[in-house]
Amino acid sequence: MRVLFAALASAGHTFPMVPLAVAASEAGHEVHFAAGEEMHPPLAETGLDPFRPADAFYQIYAEDLEPALDRLKPDLVVHGWGVPGAAIAARRAGIPGIWHGFGRLFPDSIGLELPEGVVAGLPHLDICPPSLQDKEFLTGVRRIELRPVPFSPAGVWERQARPLVYLTMGTAFGTAELLGTAVKGLARLGLEVVVASGPVRPGQLGALPPNVSVSSWVPQAQLWPHIDVVVHHGGSGTTLGALAAGVPQLMLPQGADQFTNAQAVSAAGAGTHLLPGELTAEAVAEHTRKLLPRHGNSSYRDAARAIAEEIARMPSPEEVAARLPEYTGRGG
Helix, strand or coil: CCEEEEECCCCCHHHHHHHHHHHHHHCCCCCECCCCCHHHHHHCCCCEECCCCCCCCCCCCCCHHHHHHHHCCEEEEEEEECHHHHHHHHHCCCCCEEEEEECCCCHHHHCCCCCCHHCCCCCEECCCCCCCCHHHHHHCCCHEEEHHCCCCCCCCCCCCCCEEEECCCCCCCCCCCHHHHHHHHCCCCCCCEEEECCCCCCHHHCCCCCCCCECCCHHHHHHHCCEEEEEEECHHHHHHHHHHHCCCEEEEECCCCHHHHHHHHHHHHCECEEEEEEHHHHHHHHHHHHHHHHHCCHHHHHHHHHHHHHHHCCCCCHHHHHHHHHHHHHCC
């Protein structure tokens, strides 16, 4: 079977789709991956076959993908929530399609839209554990549960001490002021702090104490088994990665779907959050200290581990890949 994956050219949208694409390839399917060129190196690293459809850079519109559909003639198109144009192109070409989510159903206010009409009623590959998913979404669509598996490009990282706090504001929302405030608070705790600075150059954070290390990028998927607390922006990838590893989280939401993610995790007892107007170094230190089990409060870790067990029971990418022929209408 030939499967075409299509994603918005950002780590937050492409990386959640990689585990299923790899599993489909390993199951013997011919897999192609349509995305902007920025995502090609990490995709090629996994052995996938990335290509840039037409003139697409970040977004993929229906007209961008139509020539590739005509050339490749896939049996199935798996399109991310961020590229509704790919869903429209598949429907126009008479090719079965499936939505692929990146986390909780996103709020209407973030600028993404799942169009009605020609692409309504399609199944959704849902990587969010049901206990955290939007309740109306759980009952209102055809869901295919898929275990979220953290993915990040290959890298080498060696842990040196315990406990470890990981700080990231992702690839779009980090600023030197925001990271500097968080680092100042975390440094007071005497913990090992690993910072992924993203768009902020490490030098912009100034002189740092010896317990704080900063890199533009770290292999996040490798860190999860070693992290005691994660402090982050509330992006879906980091949120689900922390939950899958049973790691308590302090979330500092800035935009997009981050506020609803923070509210859901806090309501589940697996973490806490600070809104922009509440963000100070003192508050970051206080909230992080509360999340560390060594201070006598293990409730956050216990709640995070309960969700990790829920995630572990969700069907794996390999199990879902074996079912993909069902969604072509041919059954195999």
